[in-house]
Amino acid sequence: MKQFIIVHYGEIGLKKSNTDYFLKKLRKRLKMVLEKRFKRTFSIKHILRRFLIDLPEDFDRDQYIELLEKMFGIKNFKFVKVGSIDLNKLGEQIWRNLPKEEYKSFRVRVKRSMDLPYKSVEAERDLGAVMIDKGLDLPVKMKDAELEIDIEFFNDKAFLSFKKYTGPGGLSPNSQGKLISLISSGIDSPVASYMMMKRGARVVFAHFHSFPYSDTDEMEQVKDLVKILSEYQFDTKLYLIPFGKIQKVIATNLKIPGKVRTVIYRRIMLRIAEAISRKEKANGLVTGDSFGQVASQTPENMFAIHEVSHIPIFQPLIGFDKEDVVEYANKIGTFDISKLPCKDSCTMFMPRIPELRANVHDILEYEKDLPFDEWTATSLKDSEIIIF
Numbered sequence: 001m002k003q004f005i006i007v008h009y010g011e012i013g014l015k016k017s018n019t020d021y022f023l024k025k026l027r028k029r030l031k032m033v034l035e036k037r038f039k040r041t042f043s044i045k046h047i048l049r050r051f052l053i054d055l056p057e058d059f060d061r062d063q064y065i066e067l068l069e070k071m072f073g074i075k076n077f078k079f080v081k082v083g084s085i086d087l088n089k090l091g092e093q094i095w096r097n098l099p100k101e102e103y104k105s106f107r108v109r110v111k112r113s114m115d116l117p118y119k120s121v122e123a124e125r126d127l128g129a130v131m132i133d134k135g136l137d138l139p140v141k142m143k144d145a146e147l148e149i150d151i152e153f154f155n156d157k158a159f160l161s162f163k164k165y166t167g168p169g170g171l172s173p174n175s176q177g178k179l180i181s182l183i184s185s186g187i188d189s190p191v192a193s194y195m196m197m198k199r200g201a202r203v204v205f206a207h208f209h210s211f212p213y214s215d216t217d218e219m220e221q222v223k224d225l226v227k228i229l230s231e232y233q234f235d236t237k238l239y240l241i242p243f244g245k246i247q248k249v250i251a252t253n254l255k256i257p258g259k260v261r262t263v264i265y266r267r268i269m270l271r272i273a274e275a276i277s278r279k280e281k282a283n284g285l286v287t288g289d290s291f292g293q294v295a296s297q298t299p300e301n302m303f304a305i306h307e308v309s310h311i312p313i314f315q316p317l318i319g320f321d322k323e324d325v326v327e328y329a330n331k332i333g334t335f336d337i338s339k340l341p342c343k344d345s346c347t348m349f350m351p352r353i354p355e356l357r358a359n360v361h362d363i364l365e366y367e368k369d370l371p372f373d374e375w376t377a378t379s380l381k382d383s384e385i386i387i388f
């Protein structure tokens with residue numbers, strides 16, 4: 001029997017006049033990912049609010065699941081076989097294809113997007129009766145049945161499946177323009193980047209490192225994190241920006257009180273990230289800040305830090321508890337890398353007791369004679385760019 005994958009999408013179907021734009025982006029992404037991975041062409045048709053992807057005779061389900069589970073915009077997907085719209089014939093086809101596993105309950109679920117001489121509930125009842133007649137010795141359970149015999153009628157055919165896989169949701173990849181994500185080796189910023197990609201942003205990564213004042217562990221960790229995140233978009237770019245020299249100048253400047261260093265480092269990172277955003281034609285920055293989590297994240301300090309930026313700073317984790325971020329990081333697969341111990345660039349030149357309520361006027365005074373334009377230009381020139 002000919003097999004297909006049916007993909008259902010979520011929020012992008014609610015976009016009214018913009019739906020076509022999002023569907024085009026999702027279809028393009030599906031086609032590119034599948035064709036690159038399996039080295040063959042795929043026909044992907046959009047029929048009545050779902051995508052229908054043709055499958056080759058021989059295919060490995062797990063390989064497809066792995067790709068589709070990482071495709072933003074997808075609500076769920078399933079592997080389907082084509083059956084008859086004649087319920088007797090269809091019952092026979094379902095029976096022949098029933099999975100061999102042991103189940104405790106079953107139900108038939110029918111969805112109709114075409115004219116048929118029977119209603120969906122009637123088809124569910126009839127097909128359920130056929131299964132019992134043929135010897136399926138299981139109770140029917142309308143909610144949370146273990147075996148769900150799923151039929152969609154459209155395009156003059158029945159499409160049958162026995163298992164539905166959940167997609168990651170969100171908006172179509174690359175549908176919302178570019179953002180520069182400030183990524184550390186910590187737990188938060190990789191999750192924040194994921195969140196913005198899920199909302200359709202194309203993310204370019206920027207990491208500030210202290211090498212040669214530190215070893216390369218942190219940089220390697222960041223590369224591993226970006227590699228995981230790069231599976232959600234094409235041509236992922238990571239800027240590795242040397243930051244140690246700048247930190248050293250700040251840390252040894254006697255006019256700058258030790259406790260405001262962190263705020264000043266962050267302000268410099270934002271200046272450089274903004275310059276990268278101009279170069280990349282991006283529309284904003286992303287950070288993994290969470291309100292009140294660490295010293296740099298008090299409202300006063302966040303104000304003092306953000307004051308320097310002329311473009312929006314998106315902080316998708318702002319209201320998250322750490323536990324929730326960890327749960328996400330585990331789900332994405334970044335947690336095991338983020339939790340590895342390493343000296344991060346900020347702790348290197350960090351004050352022992354950080355300021356909790358920085359004052360912008362004081363900060364501007366401390367920053368008065370610092371050569372920011374020169375630092376920004378040198379940082380861009382000396383950055384290493386890695387493409388994943």
Ligand code: ATP
Binds near residue numbers: 294
């Ligand atoms: P994370 O777990 O993402 O490191 P955090 O809770 O440790 O976050 P901070 O260290 O205060 O918080 O950093 C706040 C945000 O600043 C980070 O989420 C990240 O977006 C950015 N950031 C911090 N250090 C760096 C760095 N070395 N390079 C790039 N961005 C950084």
Ligand code: MG
Binds near residue numbers: 184186
């Ligand atoms: Mg950190």
